[in-house]
Amino acid sequence: xxxxxxxxxxxxxxxxxxxxxxxxxxxxxxxxxxxxxxxxxxxxxxxxxxxxxxxxxxxxxxxxxxxxxxxxxxxxxxxxxxxxxxxxxxxxxxxxxxxxxxxxxxxxxxxxxxxxxxxxxxxxxxxxxxxxxxxxxxxxxxxxxxxxxxxxxxxxxxxxxxxxxxxxxxxxxxxxxxxxxxxxxxxxxxxxxxxxxxxxxxxxxxxxxxxxxxxxxxxxxxxxxxxxxxxxxxxxxxxxxxxxxxxxxxxxxxxxxxxxxxxxxxxxxxxxxxxxxxxxxxxxxxxxxxxxxxxxxxxxxxxxxxxxxxxxxxxxxxxxxxxxxxxxxxxxxxxxxxxxxxxxxxxxxxxxxxxxxxxxxxxxxxxxxxxxxxxxxxxxxxxxxxxxxxxxxxxxxxxxxxxxxxxxxxxxxxxxxxxxxxxxxxxxxxxxxxxxxxxxxxxxxxxxxxxxxxxxxxxxxxxxxxxxxxxxxxxxxxxxxxxxxxx
Numbered sequence: 001x002x003x004x005x006x007x008x009x010x011x012x013x014x015x016x017x018x019x020x021x022x023x024x025x026x027x028x029x030x031x032x033x034x035x036x037x038x039x040x041x042x043x044x045x046x047x048x049x050x051x052x053x054x055x056x057x058x059x060x061x062x063x064x065x066x067x068x069x070x071x072x073x074x075x076x077x078x079x080x081x082x083x084x085x086x087x088x089x090x091x092x093x094x095x096x097x098x099x100x101x102x103x104x105x106x107x108x109x110x111x112x113x114x115x116x117x118x119x120x121x122x123x124x125x126x127x128x129x130x131x132x133x134x135x136x137x138x139x140x141x142x143x144x145x146x147x148x149x150x151x152x153x154x155x156x157x158x159x160x161x162x163x164x165x166x167x168x169x170x171x172x173x174x175x176x177x178x179x180x181x182x183x184x185x186x187x188x189x190x191x192x193x194x195x196x197x198x199x200x201x202x203x204x205x206x207x208x209x210x211x212x213x214x215x216x217x218x219x220x221x222x223x224x225x226x227x228x229x230x231x232x233x234x235x236x237x238x239x240x241x242x243x244x245x246x247x248x249x250x251x252x253x254x255x256x257x258x259x260x261x262x263x264x265x266x267x268x269x270x271x272x273x274x275x276x277x278x279x280x281x282x283x284x285x286x287x288x289x290x291x292x293x294x295x296x297x298x299x300x301x302x303x304x305x306x307x308x309x310x311x312x313x314x315x316x317x318x319x320x321x322x323x324x325x326x327x328x329x330x331x332x333x334x335x336x337x338x339x340x341x342x343x344x345x346x347x348x349x350x351x352x353x354x355x356x357x358x359x360x361x362x363x364x365x366x367x368x369x370x371x372x373x374x375x376x377x378x379x380x381x382x383x384x385x386x387x388x389x390x391x392x393x394x395x396x397x398x399x400x401x402x403x404x405x406x407x408x409x410x411x412x413x414x415x416x417x418x419x420x421x422x423x424x425x426x427x428x429x430x431x432x433x434x435x436x437x438x439x440x441x442x443x444x445x446x447x448x449x450x451x452x453x454x455x456x457x458x459x460x461x462x463x464x465x466x467x468x469x470x471x472x473x474x475x476x477x478x479x480x481x482x483x484x485x486x487x
Contacts, residue, residue, distance in 0.1 A: 071111045074101050078115050088121045088149045088186065095119075117141055121149035125168050132172045145177045151186035152193065166193055170202035180206045187216030192244070194218050195228060204231035211237040213268075221247040222276040223254035226284060230258055239268035239294075240277065250276035252283045261286045267307070268294040282310055292317040320368065365410075366417040375422045381430045382414070406433075411445030419448040430456045 077097045079090045095116055102112035122128050135142045150169050166185060183206065187193035193216060203209070209232050219225045222245055229235055262285040269277065290311035308315070365382065418429055429449050431442070439457050449455040 067107055070108060074098070074108065074111045074115065077101060078118075088151050088184070091119045091121045091147075091149060114144060117144040119147040119149070120145060121151060122169065123151050125172070128169050128172050132176060135173075135176045142177055143179050145180055147182040147184070148173070148177065148180055149184040149186065150193075151184075152188055152191040166195065167199045167202065170199055174202045174205045177206065179208050181208055182211040182213075183209050184213040185215065185217055186213075187218075189216065189242075192216050192218040195224065196220075197227075200224075200228050200231050203228065206232075208234065210234050211239075213239040213241075214243055215239075215241040217242075218244045218246065221245055221254070222250040222274070222280050225277070226250075226255045226280050229262060230256060230284060233260070233262075235262055236264060237266040238264055238281075239266075239270075240272050241268070241270040243272050243277070245274065245276075248274070248276065250279050252279075255284070258284070263289045265289050266292040266294075270294070270296050278307055282306060287311045288314045290314050292319075294319040296320075366413040369414070369417040369423075370420070372422060376425055377423060378425060379428045379430070380418065380423075380426065381432070383432045406431075406442065406445075408445050411442065415446040415448050426452075426454055428454050428456055430458065432458045 078094045098112045098116045102109050102116070120131065122131070135145075150166055183203065185193045193214070195217065212229065212232060212235060217240075219228075225243065225245075229238060264281070264285045267281065267290065287310035290307075291314060293307065293311060293315060295307070308318075369380070417423075418426060429446075433442075439459050442457050443450060443455065446455050
């Protein structure tokens with residue numbers, strides 16, 4: 001086995017990991033083969049055989065570098081917090097690399113295991129059962145788990161919509177992870193995640209949760225979602241994507257009595273075409289703590305302007321997202337978004353706009369920019385992710401013709417909006433396109449920004465840069481932004 005200080009060690013799964021370890025490392029059930037690393041018992045009867053049951057002395061000496069150097073390398077193998085940290089794909093990627101690190105040598109094992117256990121993802125109750133046994137056998141590991149992702153990814157072609165409940169997952173882990181901070185539930189179009197009162201009771205038993213993310217989830221009513229978020233008094237970050245309700249309507253009287261409002265600092269609303277969700281957030285949270293708001297124009301149309309007013313001067317980062325399917329019937333009603341109340345957007349120095357819409361950009365982006373109240377905005381980013389759909393109609397397009405993503409009128413409207421006096425301190429306008437395009441025609445369409453030397457256009461360097469899930473263009477942009485493709 002390689003020594004900790006060996007030169008040329010490449011802790012990557014393709015080189016260092018035996019073939020049988022190349023499964024999904026986020027699925028604790030499939031890591032059973034690697035029980036030497038994770039000490040996951042294959043059955044209850046093998047708990048006593050776990051290496052952790054009898055502590056092993058680890059030689060951390062190195063003839064070349066101190067062990068701290070290698071621990072720093074292992075730390076760098078993981079994605080940083082705040083950059084899609086709880087995304088199950090990033091958990092899988094990181095755990096494959098970390099498992100290879102853990103198998104490198106004994107000196108690398110403690111730090112690798114620390115990171116492997118910090119974020120876990122499960123899609124099956126059998127995995128949770130084994131993980132619960134691991135925590136029971138080694139209670140000290142419970143204090144390492146900070147992020148739990150529960151997801152459903154199995155697909156049954158032709159099967160009618162199916163709802164699955166998370167109570168079984170939560171019941172086995174209740175009170176076993178006292179420092180859990182991030183809780184993520186991801187369903188699919190076919191398999192929605194469902195929450196009942198028992199699930200809410202279980203979630204309330206995790207006192208340290210500050211971040212909750214719900215995707216393809218279904219509740220009996222908006223009030224049930226309210227009971228869920230109110231059961232997490234320390235909640236600071238809430239993300240809802242494609243959250244649906246059996247019953248429409250919202251009455252604040254249906255919520256339990258609350259001593260204090262939630263102090264949410266970050267809110268994400270994607271594809272939640274329900275004004276009742278906005279009403280819930282207005283009724284249960286204090287707007288002065290809002291610092292980051294990510295909304296699509298569905299949310300903007302269904303009360304997003306009230307969220308912006310509610311946040312007022314506290315808002316520091318705003319990301320807007322437009323989808324053609326969601327707003328093609330709203331073309332004439334895109335003006336409600338008003339940033340005139342959010343004077344502290346200057347502190348973020350950045351306004352990010354993502355657009356996949358078939359509606360012309362000149363319809364809504366300049367209108368939004370004209371409402372900016374601060375004169376201290378330093379950076380504006382517009383991400384266009386239309387090209388994946390356009391290229392699908394003509395697969396021979398390796399380089400798209402000019403103006404197929406953005407018309408000359410669109411460019412002129414944006415150029416004019418950003419040339420107003422309130423943007424005099426603007427230092428960069430960044431336009432990113434997700435496909436190979438000829439950049440020069442676009443550069444010529446922003447003459448005033450070009451003369452100021454603040455124009456930056458980044459065409460897609462890789463036709464597959466936005467990964468598989470075309471259904472989530474906004475999340476794809478964020479994922480690739482943290483990977484550095486859109487910088």
